[in-house]
Amino acid sequence: MNPWFGRYKRGISLKQTEVAGAPAYLLSPGAVKESAVVIHGYGGNKEEVVGLGMAVAGAGYRVYLPDLPGHGMHPRQLAENVVRDFVAALKTYGFKAAVGHSLGGRVAMVLGVKPLCLLSLPLAARFEGRKSDLLRVLRARRVRESKPFGGLAEVLAALTDPWPDPPVLLFYAFQDLPTCLEAAAKGRQGGWETRAVKTAGHLDIVSAPEVLTAVKSYLEKERAVCR
Secondary structure, rough: OOOOHHHHHOOOOOOOEOOOOEEEEEEEEEOOOEEEEEEEEOOOOOHHHHHHHHHHHOOOOOEEEEEEOOOOOOOOOHHHHHHHHHHHHHHHHHOEEEEEEOOOHHEEEEOOOOOOEEEEEOOOOOOOOOHHHHHHHHHHOOOOOOOOOOHHHHHHHOOOOOOOOOEEEEEEEOOOHHHHHHHHHHHHHHHOEEEEEEOOOOHHHHOOHHHHHHHHHHHHHHHHHHH
């Protein structure tokens, strides 16, 4: 179990719910009213980001953790039209903060929410490397889509909204996928705060203690500024 789950479990309830038509977890730290969304990456599911959600809840938000289309228990396939419907529905919830990993980061970007934290964000639907390595890192076998990586490429190509202005906090693995390193460079040029994580890779960056600590601190600081 992620150690951050235990660290923040006291005072934070976890229950199953639904958000934007997706099965989700809701983490509630008492009578907090402001809500945030944490979106997992390609090949993942809501269970993998519970620790990250706990860190966000520790910053004082009610946190929704949905399954992306084509992932986990979501009933629909990963495809452009399905993700557009998902994004449109998420926008109606009035989230006050958003956190996203990998493909979930691209979804979080287009919600128009600040503060915004992103982890291992892909720039384009281009994935370099041996097929065996890509299957291992991106875990396409866990995704319901038209063909391996087909839904991913289609969705990334469709999410073309302008990149948000700062403040944005972006983490990337020191030896991340080339497309994620390119996204970090683009974000840095645009004034984002970017941090390289040497202790984790593309997948386990969501549970790296230094990332969880930094996400909590960043959201606490930005939340105080917005008040």
